[in-house]
Amino acid sequence: MIEYIVSQNPDDRIILKASQILKNGGLICFPTETNWILAADPYHKKSVDKLYHIKHVDNTKHFTILCASFKRAMEIAHINDNAFAMLKKVIPGPYTFIFAAQKKITKYLKASKIDHQVGVRFSPNHFCQEFLKIHDDVVICTSIDHALLSVEDDTLPIYSALIEDELGHQIDLILDPGDYEFIGSTTIVDFTTGIAEVQRIGVGDPTLFL
Numbered sequence: 001m002i003e004y005i006v007s008q009n010p011d012d013r014i015i016l017k018a019s020q021i022l023k024n025g026g027l028i029c030f031p032t033e034t035n036w037i038l039a040a041d042p043y044h045k046k047s048v049d050k051l052y053h054i055k056h057v058d059n060t061k062h063f064t065i066l067c068a069s070f071k072r073a074m075e076i077a078h079i080n081d082n083a084f085a086m087l088k089k090v091i092p093g094p095y096t097f098i099f100a101a102q103k104k105i106t107k108y109l110k111a112s113k114i115d116h117q118v119g120v121r122f123s124p125n126h127f128c129q130e131f132l133k134i135h136d137d138v139v140i141c142t143s144i145d146h147a148l149l150s151v152e153d154d155t156l157p158i159y160s161a162l163i164e165d166e167l168g169h170q171i172d173l174i175l176d177p178g179d180y181e182f183i184g185s186t187t188i189v190d191f192t193t194g195i196a197e198v199q200r201i202g203v204g205d206p207t208l209f210l
Contacts, residue, residue, distance in 0.1 A: 001168075002160050007127045007177035012134065018173050019135040026172035027051065029163060031180045032066075032125045033094060034203075035143045036158055038171065039066070042076075042140035043108050054170055055142055062111045063142045064096055064119045068132035073120050076105040076138060083191045086209060091122035092129065094183060095204040098190040109140070117192055127177055 003014050018028045025047040028039050038054060040047040042065060052059045067073040070084070077099035079087070087097065101109075101118035112118050120138075123129065132139070146154040149166045160176035168174070187204030190197045196209040 001172070002164055002174045002176050004176050004178060005127065007125075007179065010127055010130055010177075014175070015131050015134045018131065018175060021172045022047070022135065022139060027054075027170065028173045028175065029144065029160075029167075029171050030127065030131070030175035031177065031182070032123045032128050033183050034123075034186055035145070035182055036163065037141040037143055039139045039141040042105065042138060045108065048109065048140060050170065051140065051142060054167065055148065059110045060114055062117070062119055063140050064121050065105070066128065066132060066139050066141055067120050067122055068129060068138075072132075072138050073122070074102075076102050077118050077120055078102060079191070080194060082194065083196070086196060087122075090204070090208055092124035093122065093204055094124065094186045094202060096121050096186045096188045098188065098192055098199070100192050119188075121186065127175070131175075 005011060005014055021028055022041045025044045027047065027050055029036060038051055040051045042048060065076060073079060079099055096119050098117055098119050101112040101116050105118050106112045106116060144158065144163060149158065149162055160174050163174055183203050185202035187198065187202040187206050188200040189209050190199050198206045198209055
């Protein structure tokens with residue numbers, strides 16, 4: 001099912017509906033600043049299993065956790081003072097940060113249980129921020145690419161109708177703001193050693209962590 005929303009002023013009733021779907025173990029889909037994503041409740045095992053099943057990858061692969069605040073991020077990640085000071089200057093923004101994982105998340109995610117790491121994002125996308133605030137918790141997510149939708153031409157835009165045609169029977173709700181523009185991949189910064197190490201250069205400025 002597709003629900004059309006106004007990105008800058010989303011209907012709270014639709015957000016609450018999407019939030020309840022996650023809490024009940026379902027999957028939702030919406031675009032961020034980087035791409036369309038599939039999202040689930042990381043503390044709901046069946047929901048996370050569905051996410052990995054759709055992506056056709058083993059659950060030892062890391063997916064990203066979306067956070068609305070430091071408070072939520074620190075529940076699942078060990079963020080030291082140095083990292084905290086750096087992040088305050090750049091979030092929300094197009095970055096993925098890798099931290100040592102807290103026990104709260106390693107209990108539920110096999111990938112984090114194996115290497116004791118977790119990747120978190122603070123998306124600048126307005127709808128994403130509003131959703132996370134109302135949902136009042138973190139969500140685990142993974143990107144939707146052309147291969148997942150069986151589209152050979154990766155230059156073609158991805159629309160909600162295409163996602164529904166290919167994955168609609170596995171997704172409980174698709175949230176479509178109608179107007180969105182993707183800016184590119186996130187820059188990945190690893191803080192697991194206590195020092196910032198840029199692992200991938202994306203649209204986020206890597207020099208801020210040098």
